[in-house]
Amino acid sequence: DSGVTQTPKHLITATGQRVTLRCSPRSGDLSVYWYQQSLDQGLQFLIQYYNGEERAKGNILERFSAQQFPDLHSELNLSSLELGDSALYFCASSVEAGANVLTFGAGSRLTVL
Protein backbone atom coordinates (compact mmCIF):
# COMPACT_ATOMS: atom_id res chain seq x y z
CA ASP A 1 0.00 0.00 0.00
CA SER A 2 1.56 3.28 -1.18
CA GLY A 3 -0.59 5.46 1.07
CA VAL A 4 -2.25 7.15 -1.92
CA THR A 5 -5.88 6.06 -2.19
CA GLN A 6 -7.85 6.23 -5.40
CA THR A 7 -11.52 5.45 -5.88
CA PRO A 8 -13.19 3.88 -7.72
CA LYS A 9 -10.81 1.18 -8.94
CA HIS A 10 -12.93 0.46 -11.98
CA LEU A 11 -15.62 2.46 -13.69
CA ILE A 12 -17.68 1.66 -16.77
CA THR A 13 -19.83 4.35 -18.31
CA ALA A 14 -21.31 5.49 -21.60
CA THR A 15 -20.27 8.16 -24.04
CA GLY A 16 -21.51 11.62 -23.15
CA GLN A 17 -21.57 10.90 -19.43
CA ARG A 18 -19.66 12.55 -16.60
CA VAL A 19 -17.58 10.84 -13.92
CA THR A 20 -15.59 11.89 -10.89
CA LEU A 21 -12.40 10.19 -9.75
CA ARG A 22 -11.20 10.71 -6.22
CA CYS A 23 -7.71 10.74 -4.73
CA SER A 24 -6.54 10.94 -1.13
CA PRO A 25 -2.83 11.77 -0.86
CA ARG A 26 -0.36 10.29 1.58
CA SER A 27 -0.51 11.81 5.02
CA GLY A 28 1.60 14.98 5.05
CA ASP A 29 1.78 15.38 1.26
CA LEU A 30 0.52 18.72 0.01
CA SER A 31 0.74 18.13 -3.73
CA VAL A 32 -1.47 15.98 -5.93
CA TYR A 33 -0.71 15.12 -9.54
CA TRP A 34 -3.06 13.48 -12.04
CA TYR A 35 -1.81 11.32 -14.90
CA GLN A 36 -3.57 9.48 -17.71
CA GLN A 37 -2.17 6.19 -19.00
CA SER A 38 -3.36 4.91 -22.36
CA LEU A 39 -1.90 2.43 -24.81
CA ASP A 40 -1.26 4.98 -27.53
CA GLN A 41 -0.18 8.00 -25.45
CA GLY A 42 1.58 6.33 -22.53
CA LEU A 43 1.69 8.23 -19.23
CA GLN A 44 0.60 11.81 -19.72
CA PHE A 45 0.65 14.50 -17.05
CA LEU A 46 -2.72 16.20 -16.70
CA ILE A 47 -2.65 18.62 -13.80
CA GLN A 48 -1.09 19.36 -10.41
CA TYR A 49 -2.50 20.96 -7.28
CA TYR A 50 -0.52 22.20 -4.32
CA ASN A 51 -2.30 22.93 -1.06
CA GLY A 52 -5.57 23.71 -2.81
CA GLU A 53 -4.17 25.79 -5.66
CA GLU A 54 -3.53 24.77 -9.24
CA ARG A 55 0.26 24.61 -9.71
CA ALA A 56 0.80 23.22 -13.21
CA LYS A 57 -1.20 22.09 -16.20
CA GLY A 58 -0.29 19.48 -18.77
CA ASN A 59 -2.21 17.85 -21.57
CA ILE A 60 -5.58 18.17 -19.92
CA LEU A 61 -8.64 18.50 -22.14
CA GLU A 62 -11.14 21.31 -21.57
CA ARG A 63 -13.77 18.64 -20.81
CA PHE A 64 -11.67 17.62 -17.80
CA SER A 65 -11.29 19.58 -14.60
CA ALA A 66 -9.87 19.00 -11.16
CA GLN A 67 -9.78 20.51 -7.73
CA GLN A 68 -8.11 19.97 -4.39
CA PHE A 69 -10.14 20.41 -1.25
CA PRO A 70 -9.11 21.84 2.17
CA ASP A 71 -8.53 18.32 3.51
CA LEU A 72 -6.13 17.89 0.53
CA HIS A 73 -8.05 15.19 -1.25
CA SER A 74 -8.49 15.80 -4.95
CA GLU A 75 -11.12 15.03 -7.55
CA LEU A 76 -10.75 14.73 -11.30
CA ASN A 77 -13.95 15.40 -13.20
CA LEU A 78 -14.31 14.03 -16.72
CA SER A 79 -17.32 15.17 -18.73
CA SER A 80 -18.84 14.59 -22.18
CA LEU A 81 -16.92 11.33 -22.21
CA GLU A 82 -15.69 9.87 -25.46
CA LEU A 83 -14.46 6.38 -26.30
CA GLY A 84 -10.93 7.72 -26.40
CA ASP A 85 -11.10 8.74 -22.75
CA SER A 86 -10.93 5.09 -21.76
CA ALA A 87 -7.70 4.84 -19.82
CA LEU A 88 -6.07 4.29 -16.46
CA TYR A 89 -6.02 7.47 -14.40
CA PHE A 90 -3.33 7.76 -11.74
CA CYS A 91 -3.03 10.12 -8.88
CA ALA A 92 0.34 10.78 -7.24
CA SER A 93 1.23 12.84 -4.21
CA SER A 94 4.39 14.45 -2.90
CA VAL A 95 5.68 16.62 -0.10
CA GLU A 96 6.89 19.18 -2.67
CA ALA A 97 10.08 20.24 -0.96
CA GLY A 98 13.49 20.05 -2.55
CA ALA A 99 14.24 16.96 -4.58
CA ASN A 100 10.85 15.46 -4.84
CA VAL A 101 9.55 11.90 -5.09
CA LEU A 102 6.05 11.21 -6.38
CA THR A 103 4.14 8.33 -4.78
CA PHE A 104 1.46 6.83 -7.00
CA GLY A 105 -1.89 5.31 -6.21
CA ALA A 106 -3.16 2.10 -7.76
CA GLY A 107 -5.17 3.97 -10.38
CA SER A 108 -8.77 4.18 -11.56
CA ARG A 109 -9.56 2.29 -14.74
CA LEU A 110 -12.19 4.07 -16.80
CA THR A 111 -13.99 2.29 -19.62
CA VAL A 112 -16.24 4.33 -21.88
CA LEU A 113 -18.67 2.28 -23.99
Added chain:
Amino acid sequence: AQSVTQPDIHITVSEGASLELRCNYSYGATPYLFWYVQSPGQGLQLLLKYFSGDTLVQGIKGFEAEFKRSQSSFNLRKPSVHWSDAAEYFCAVQDSGAGSYQLTFGKGTKLSVIP
Protein backbone atom coordinates in the same frame (compact mmCIF):
# COMPACT_ATOMS: atom_id res chain seq x y z
CA ALA B 1 10.72 20.65 -23.11
CA GLN B 2 12.15 17.54 -21.58
CA SER B 3 11.64 14.11 -23.10
CA VAL B 4 12.51 10.52 -22.32
CA THR B 5 13.19 7.74 -24.79
CA GLN B 6 13.07 4.06 -23.95
CA PRO B 7 14.12 2.42 -27.21
CA ASP B 8 13.08 -1.10 -26.30
CA ILE B 9 9.33 -1.71 -26.21
CA HIS B 10 9.60 -5.34 -25.14
CA ILE B 11 12.49 -7.41 -23.79
CA THR B 12 12.51 -11.10 -22.96
CA VAL B 13 15.19 -12.62 -20.75
CA SER B 14 15.70 -15.97 -19.09
CA GLU B 15 15.45 -16.23 -15.34
CA GLY B 16 18.91 -15.79 -13.82
CA ALA B 17 20.20 -13.78 -16.77
CA SER B 18 21.39 -10.21 -16.47
CA LEU B 19 19.22 -7.30 -17.54
CA GLU B 20 19.80 -3.82 -18.88
CA LEU B 21 16.95 -1.48 -19.80
CA ARG B 22 17.91 1.59 -21.72
CA CYS B 23 16.78 5.15 -21.09
CA ASN B 24 17.85 8.37 -22.78
CA TYR B 25 16.64 11.78 -21.75
CA SER B 26 16.59 15.28 -23.10
CA TYR B 27 16.67 18.03 -20.50
CA GLY B 28 18.33 21.41 -20.41
CA ALA B 29 19.63 21.39 -16.87
CA THR B 30 20.86 18.79 -14.43
CA PRO B 31 18.12 16.20 -14.42
CA TYR B 32 16.43 14.39 -11.63
CA LEU B 33 15.89 10.85 -12.94
CA PHE B 34 13.70 7.99 -11.84
CA TRP B 35 12.81 4.41 -12.64
CA TYR B 36 9.35 3.12 -11.78
CA VAL B 37 7.94 -0.38 -12.18
CA GLN B 38 4.33 -1.27 -12.93
CA SER B 39 3.13 -4.82 -12.39
CA PRO B 40 -0.07 -5.89 -14.20
CA GLY B 41 -3.08 -4.18 -12.68
CA GLN B 42 -0.94 -2.24 -10.25
CA GLY B 43 0.20 1.31 -9.78
CA LEU B 44 3.70 2.65 -10.27
CA GLN B 45 6.30 1.74 -7.68
CA LEU B 46 9.55 3.69 -7.36
CA LEU B 47 12.62 1.52 -7.98
CA LEU B 48 15.31 4.17 -7.64
CA LYS B 49 16.14 7.82 -8.20
CA TYR B 50 19.07 10.03 -9.06
CA PHE B 51 19.30 13.58 -7.79
CA SER B 52 23.02 14.25 -7.52
CA GLY B 53 26.29 12.76 -6.32
CA ASP B 54 27.33 9.19 -7.03
CA THR B 55 26.26 8.36 -10.57
CA LEU B 56 25.62 4.72 -9.71
CA VAL B 57 22.46 4.46 -7.65
CA GLN B 58 21.06 1.44 -5.90
CA GLY B 59 17.38 0.71 -5.66
CA ILE B 60 14.97 -1.84 -4.34
CA LYS B 61 14.71 -5.46 -5.50
CA GLY B 62 18.40 -5.57 -6.47
CA PHE B 63 18.17 -2.98 -9.24
CA GLU B 64 20.75 -0.31 -9.95
CA ALA B 65 21.07 2.46 -12.52
CA GLU B 66 23.94 4.53 -13.80
CA PHE B 67 23.69 8.18 -14.79
CA LYS B 68 25.94 9.09 -17.70
CA ARG B 69 25.75 12.77 -18.46
CA SER B 70 27.87 12.53 -21.61
CA GLN B 71 25.43 10.02 -23.11
CA SER B 72 22.26 11.53 -21.58
CA SER B 73 21.45 8.07 -20.34
CA PHE B 74 20.15 6.46 -17.18
CA ASN B 75 20.12 2.71 -17.83
CA LEU B 76 18.61 0.27 -15.38
CA ARG B 77 20.44 -2.97 -14.58
CA LYS B 78 20.01 -6.13 -12.58
CA PRO B 79 22.64 -8.89 -12.45
CA SER B 80 20.19 -11.80 -12.12
CA VAL B 81 16.54 -11.55 -13.08
CA HIS B 82 13.81 -13.32 -11.13
CA TRP B 83 10.46 -14.40 -12.58
CA SER B 84 8.76 -11.86 -10.32
CA ASP B 85 10.56 -9.04 -12.16
CA ALA B 86 8.23 -9.47 -15.14
CA ALA B 87 6.52 -6.10 -15.37
CA GLU B 88 6.64 -2.82 -17.26
CA TYR B 89 9.43 -0.39 -16.45
CA PHE B 90 9.25 3.36 -16.88
CA CYS B 91 12.06 5.87 -16.90
CA ALA B 92 11.16 9.44 -15.97
CA VAL B 93 12.75 12.86 -15.76
CA GLN B 94 11.59 15.48 -13.33
CA ASP B 95 10.95 19.06 -14.26
CA SER B 96 11.79 21.24 -11.30
CA GLY B 97 11.07 24.51 -13.10
CA ALA B 98 8.20 26.87 -12.32
CA GLY B 99 7.60 25.21 -8.96
CA SER B 100 6.24 21.98 -10.36
CA TYR B 101 7.86 18.60 -9.91
CA GLN B 102 5.89 16.83 -12.57
CA LEU B 103 7.42 13.77 -14.17
CA THR B 104 7.83 13.17 -17.88
CA PHE B 105 7.79 9.45 -18.60
CA GLY B 106 9.14 7.31 -21.37
CA LYS B 107 6.81 4.93 -23.18
CA GLY B 108 7.94 2.03 -21.05
CA THR B 109 9.71 -1.29 -21.59
CA LYS B 110 7.78 -4.48 -20.97
CA LEU B 111 9.94 -7.21 -19.47
CA SER B 112 9.04 -10.87 -19.91
CA VAL B 113 10.96 -13.54 -18.00
CA ILE B 114 11.32 -17.10 -19.29
CA PRO B 115 11.54 -19.70 -16.51
